[in-house]
Amino acid sequence: MSAPSHILGTGWVTPHGRSVHDVCEKLSRGETPPCETLEFADNAWPCYRVDPSSLPETQVFPRLRRSGHLSHFALGAAINAVDAAGLTEEEKSQMTIVFATSDGGVTYTRRFFAELGVRGPGAGSPLLFPETVYNAAASHIAAYFKSHREATAMVGDASVALSAMAAGREQLSSDLTKHVLIVAANECDAISAAGYSRWNFLRQSSGGPEGNIFSEGAAAIVLGPAQLGKPVITWCQEGRPYFSSQEAFNSLQEIFTCHDMLPSLIFASCHGTALQELEAQAINHPSVERIDVKKSLGEGLAFTAMAQVVAASHHVEMTSKTALVSVCGFASGTAAAGVSFK
Amino acid sequence: MKREGFPVAISGLGCACSLGFHVSQVAQSLRSGSAHVVPVDLFSVEGCQARTAAQFPDSPAELAASIHTPSRRWSRAAQSVLIVLAEALQNCETFQPDVVIVGTTSGGMDLGEAFYRRAADGGNLDSASRRVRSYLPQTPVLDALRVLGIRAPVRVVSNACASGTNALGMAWHLVRSGQANRVIAGGYDTLAQLVFAGFDCLKASTPELCRPFDAGRSGLVLGEGAAFFLIEREGAIKITGYGSATDTHHLTQPHPSGSGPATAMRRALEAASCEPDAVDYINAHGTGTPQNDACEAAAIQSVCPKAAVSSTKAMTGHTLGAAGAIEAAFCAISLQQGFLPPTLNFRGPDPGVSLDFVVNASRESPPHKVLSNSFGFGGANASILLEVE
Numbered sequence: 001m002s003a004p005s006h007i008l009g010t011g012w013v014t015p016h017g018r019s020v021h022d023v024c025e026k027l028s029r030g031e032t033p034p035c036e037t038l039e040f041a042d043n044a045w046p047c048y049r050v051d052p053s054s055l056p057e058t059q060v061f062p063r064l065r066r067s068g069h070l071s072h073f074a075l076g077a078a079i080n081a082v083d084a085a086g087l088t089e090e091e092k093s094q095m096t097i098v099f100a101t102s103d104g105g106v107t108y109t110r111r112f113f114a115e116l117g118v119r120g121p122g123a124g125s126p127l128l129f130p131e132t133v134y135n136a137a138a139s140h141i142a143a144y145f146k147s148h149r150e151a152t153a154m155v156g157d158a159s160v161a162l163s164a165m166a167a168g169r170e171q172l173s174s175d176l177t178k179h180v181l182i183v184a185a186n187e188c189d190a191i192s193a194a195g196y197s198r199w200n201f202l203r204q205s206s207g208g209p210e211g212n213i214f215s216e217g218a219a220a221i222v223l224g225p226a227q228l229g230k231p232v233i234t235w236c237q238e239g240r241p242y243f244s245s246q247e248a249f250n251s252l253q254e255i256f257t258c259h260d261m262l263p264s265l266i267f268a269s270c271h272g273t274a275l276q277e278l279e280a281q282a283i284n285h286p287s288v289e290r291i292d293v294k295k296s297l298g299e300g301l302a303f304t305a306m307a308q309v310v311a312a313s314h315h316v317e318m319t320s321k322t323a324l325v326s327v328c329g330f331a332s333g334t335a336a337a338g339v340s341f342k
Numbered sequence: 343m344k345r346e347g348f349p350v351a352i353s354g355l356g357c358a359c360s361l362g363f364h365v366s367q368v369a370q371s372l373r374s375g376s377a378h379v380v381p382v383d384l385f386s387v388e389g390c391q392a393r394t395a396a397q398f399p400d401s402p403a404e405l406a407a408s409i410h411t412p413s414r415r416w417s418r419a420a421q422s423v424l425i426v427l428a429e430a431l432q433n434c435e436t437f438q439p440d441v442v443i444v445g446t447t448s449g450g451m452d453l454g455e456a457f458y459r460r461a462a463d464g465g466n467l468d469s470a471s472r473r474v475r476s477y478l479p480q481t482p483v484l485d486a487l488r489v490l491g492i493r494a495p496v497r498v499v500s501n502a503c504a505s506g507t508n509a510l511g512m513a514w515h516l517v518r519s520g521q522a523n524r525v526i527a528g529g530y531d532t533l534a535q536l537v538f539a540g541f542d543c544l545k546a547s548t549p550e551l552c553r554p555f556d557a558g559r560s561g562l563v564l565g566e567g568a569a570f571f572l573i574e575r576e577g578a579i580k581i582t583g584y585g586s587a588t589d590t591h592h593l594t595q596p597h598p599s600g601s602g603p604a605t606a607m608r609r610a611l612e613a614a615s616c617e618p619d620a621v622d623y624i625n626a627h628g629t630g631t632p633q634n635d636a637c638e639a640a641a642i643q644s645v646c647p648k649a650a651v652s653s654t655k656a657m658t659g660h661t662l663g664a665a666g667a668i669e670a671a672f673c674a675i676s677l678q679q680g681f682l683p684p685t686l687n688f689r690g691p692d693p694g695v696s697l698d699f700v701v702n703a704s705r706e707s708p709p710h711k712v713l714s715n716s717f718g719f720g721g722a723n724a725s726i727l728l729e730v731e
Contacts, residue, residue, distance in 0.1 A: 041464050063593070097588075104500075113458050113536055121539045122389020129540035130594045130719060133447065134500035139720030143590035148605065150586040151722070152508060155449075155479045155498045163497050167512065174519045194461050195474035238441070238495045241484050331475060332484050 004342070005169045005223045006230045008179070009087075010310040011080025012219040013055065013073045014297055015048035018080060024314045027296045035213065037205060040190030044205035045197060047188045048215035048298040063140050066127050068105045069216065073303075074137040074185040075144055077218035082145065085222035087179060089146075095222075096177040097151040099138035100164035100184040102301035103192050104155065105131045110191045137185060149177060158269060159239030159333030160184070161219075161305035162325075166238040168223050178224060184306035185218035201273055201330045202299060212272040215298025219306035221313065231316040232342045233309075235259045239333030245278055251334040252282035252326065261338050264321035266290040267308040272299075275328045283326055305329075312339040347518035351577030352728075354437065356429030356528075357671040358422055359567030359658045360396035363405055364429055369675045372683040373704050377657040379552070379563055384418075384452075385535040392547035395533055396565030396659025398422070410489045417450035418566075419532040420482035426568040427486050430526070437572050440522040442483060443497045443512050445505025445529035447663035449479030452534050482530065492526075502718030503627070504586070505529055506569070506666025507726050511584035513573045514726070528570030529667035537662070538564055544594065546631050553687040554628035554653035555635050555699055562629040565659020569667035571674075579674050580729050582711075583616060585609025589721035595633055596717065600641030603627075603715060606723040607645045610713065614727045621649045621727075622709035623682050623700075625669045627717045628653020629660050638715065639695045646713065652700040656686035666716035670726055673712040677730040680708035 015033035016023045038045045050073060057079060058064055058072040082092060112128040130136060135153035142151040154164050161184040168180035193214050196202045203211040223233070237255045242248040266283055270276035271292040280290070293308045294300075300307070305327045312323035322340040327333070358364070360378035361371035371378075382395045406413040406421035409428050413421055431437055454477030461467060475481055479498045487496070499509045506529030513527035541547045541564060548561030573581070587609065589602025596602060611618060624646060627638055630653070642651060654672055661668050676682055681704045688701040710730055717723045 041461050109536070110458065112540065113455065114462065116535065116539050117459070117462060120389040121386055121535060122391070122542060124539040124543035126543045126545075129543060132536075132540070133502050133719050135502050135718070135720040135722060136593060138501075139588070139590070139593055139722070142588045142721070146590065148588050148590065148602075150508075150724075151501075151588045151720070152512075153500045153720075155500045156496075157478070157480070160498070163495065167497065170512075170515060170519070170521055173521065174515055176515070191458060191461065194467065195457060195477070198467060198474055238497070240495050241487070241493060243484075243488060331478055332480065 004232045004234050005172050006226050006232050007221050007313045008224045008227055008230055009081045009085025009222040010313050011077045011084060012307055012310050013050055013076040014217040015050055015215055018054055020310060020314055024311055027291055027293055027311055030295055032296055038188060038190040038193050040194055043194060045193040045202055046205055046213050048213055049188055050217050061144060063143050068108045068131050070105045070185050070187040071137040071140045073218035074183045075141055077220035078141050078181055078183050081220035081222050082181060091179055092145040093147050094149060095147055095179040095181050096149045096171050097138055097141055097147060098164040098168045098180060098182045099153045100160045100302045101134060101155060102157055102186055104134040105136060106192050107187055107189045108132045110189055156239060157329030157331040157333045158301050158305040159327050159329040159335035161302045162236055162327055162335035162337055163238040166236045169236060172223060180223045183218060183220040184302040186216050186300045186303040188214050188216040199330060212294055212299035215300040217300055217303045219303055219310045221309060231313045231339050234338040234340050236337040237335055239335045241332045242334055248275060248328055248334055249278045249282050252279060255336045256283060259338055261322060261324060263288055263324035265315050266324045267312045268292055269308060269327045271295040279326060279328045316341050348520055349575050350514050350517045350573060350581045351575060352571050352579045352674055353574050353577040354430045354434045354572030355671055355674055356426035357569040357668060358426050359661060359668055360398060360565055361658060362399060363425055369679060372672060372675060373681055375684045375686060375703050377686055379659060384533055390542040391549045392542050394563055396563060397533060398566060417453045417476045417482060419450045419530055420485050422532060422568045423482040423530050424486040424489060426570050427490055430570045430572055431490060434572055437524060439494045439524045439526045441495050441497060441525055443499060443509040443525060443527040444483050445499045445509035445663045445666060446479050446531050447500055447502055447505060448531050448534050448537050450476040450482055451536060453477050455535055501722040502720050503662050503665055504716040504718040504722035504724040505663035507716035507724035510670055510726055511586060511724055514581050514584045517573055523574060525573045526570055527573055529664040530568035531661055531663040532566040533564060551687045552630040552656045554630045554655055554685050555639060555691055556688050557690050557692050559630045559632060559635060561631050563659045565661045567661045567664045567668050569671040578730060579677050581726060582729050583610040583614030583727035585613060586724040589723060591721060594719050596637040598637055600637040602721055602723040603638055603641035603717055604645050606725045607641060610725040610727045616711060616727060618646045619648050621646045621711050621713050623650045623676060623712045625673050625714045626651050626653045627715045628655055630655060636692060639697060642697055650682055650698045650700050652683055652685040654683050670714045673714045673728045676709055676712060677728060681706050
């Protein structure tokens with residue numbers, strides 16, 4: 001729907017660290033970060049977590065003094081992307097922000113609800129509740145950059161990251177803004193692990209190899225006007241709904257047929273789930289190398305979908321070739337995007 | 343500066359809230375100035391200072407089941423979305439949107455809470471998958487669209503209490519710029535214990551009556567509802583402007599100057615090339631909290647001091663992510679039926695506020711241009727302008 005838009009800067013906060021180049025090297029080698037364990041009500045799940053000490057600049061930002069991990073991750077990735085884009089202070093204050101998440105600040109939600117359970121409905125903490133609101137991180141990012149343009153939060157499965165990208169591209173196409181910062185983030189919490197493992201999307205500590213390892217972090221890109229040497233999002237198909245494996249396959253196939261491209265590298269989404277083979281079949285480029293970002297970064301929902309975009313952008317910037325990003329979310333969303341060098 | 347573009351119009355509307363499950367019921371109650379604020383019976387409010395909310399007049403389950411029988415097992419949110427989308431589409435059954443954009447803050451929170459309780463109590467979770475899936479904010483919309491035969495990408499905007507207006511604004515951009523021809527946009531939220539307790543612990547809820555803009559106001563009353571619009575180029579009521587702004591003052595409190603709301607209102611008027619004095623009526627965000635109403639009154643006085651103003655939240659409660667869509671629906675009803683809905687429970691304004699409030703009874707005065715304001719946590723501010731030819 002929108003014209004091509006350039007990726008002026010990228011950044012991320014991952015269980016592997018924050019350097020885009022170094023983490024991409026690890027992705028290409030299929031390296032995995034150290035595994036930790038989430039526990040809740042006699043269940044346990046392995047997970048990949050972010051080292052909090054990797055976020056010194058967000059920890060001294062006063063607005064985040066009482067915030068959960070999600071906001072720290074999101075702001076950390078945003079700072080890296082905006083720095084990489086080289087925006088001026090004026091440009092930062094005029095940029096639009098789109099924040100994508102799947103579960104929001106779920107740790108605070110669980111803690112708040114636990115307080116209600118233990119102390120009664122009238123005894124919730126006024127410090128926790130505001131951080132449970134989905135757009136809290138978007139608001140903190142806007143405050144950090146002193147942006148007074150629209151800061152929008154979008155929610156969905158992994159495909160929401162590409163919906164956010166589509167929304168950002170529309171803003172650029174409509175000349176409403178010169179730069180859009182798009183951030184996607186996820187935080188690990190046992191209650192969401194308990195939920196997702198019901199669908200066999202997450203691996204349980206006591207179970208077999210099915211499903212992925214839950215993970216957390218944030219990834220961000222800055223979109224803006226054409227700039228020499230910067231990758232271009234040539235097309236972006238936002239999340240199309242599916243209600244069965246066959247529908248997911250059909251939907252992905254339709255997207256790839258509609259946006260016919262022969263990529264040099266594919267960043268696919270479904271490592272470790274039943275959807276993985278189906279996604280590979282729909283992509284139908286058996287000779288093209290595929291990197292399963294989630295093999296190294298785990299299942300971080302919106303975060304890992306945006307990490308696919310960051311990794312694709314890095315690949316294109318390094319090789320001047322094209323990359324395909326394919327996303328098959330766990331709850332009804334298929335999406336894809338093409339990144340190239342023009 | 344007006345940006346040229348395609349016209350953006352409303353071709354279908356559905357709305358449900360404490361005033362009723364259909365636009366005709368809602369319009370009648372708006373005109374008569376009825377409220378449906380009752381003691382909460384959906385969950386425990388023990389220990390909360392507030393005990394009332396603007397609940398739906400009945401459970402939505404039966405009505406939803408009359409459209410799709412299996413919806414009896416859906417979340418309350420999903421049932422209300424199905425009812426409202428079906429109403430919006432009733433005269434436009436062939437309407438196939440390019441995208442569906444929905445504002446919400448809580449999704450199917452009631453089932454999420456049920457899952458949490460079961461998990462925390464060490465209960466068996468094997469049968470709980472449905473609860474988890476239904477907790478996700480996109481699920482109520484996806485399920486309803488599937489029943490109604492619509493397949494389109496669904497975007498969920500969750501910008502706290504501005505979500506519904508943001509969703510309409512996003513739809514406005516898409517149609518106006520020609521990036522989409524047809525969009526379904528709106529919002530939904532139903533009452534949930536976590537949210538009720540959250541506003542209560544912030545002391546934002548009142549144990550008394552909700553009295554927007556009244557000098558003695560003491561807080562908001564929560565509500566529930568949904569509204570959806572079919573948006574395309576043809577239709578009697580046009581959406582002519584949208585503006586938004588972020589106030590970075592504080593996560594939950596607006597800057598006292600009202601600069602955020604004023605900027606959003608100005609941007610909406612600029613987008614429509616509308617002079618401030620041409621605005622006949624403003625459906626204010628008007629939550630009834632001391633801070634919001636003082637800040638909004640300052641913003642309205644600085645931008646549109648001559649417009650008639652009311653807040654319908656004393657009637658419907660604050661429906662959070664649905665509020666922007668529901669109140670835009672009220673604006674559309676006002677434009678269609680030629681009256682301005684009232685602010686109930688009003689006794690007198692803050693000192694120094696001299697706005698033309700429509701108080702305690704609706705006013706028969708056909709408006710031509712109306713502005714709907716929505717503001718939320720995180721400093722999200724949004725305004726949308728509707729006009730009738």
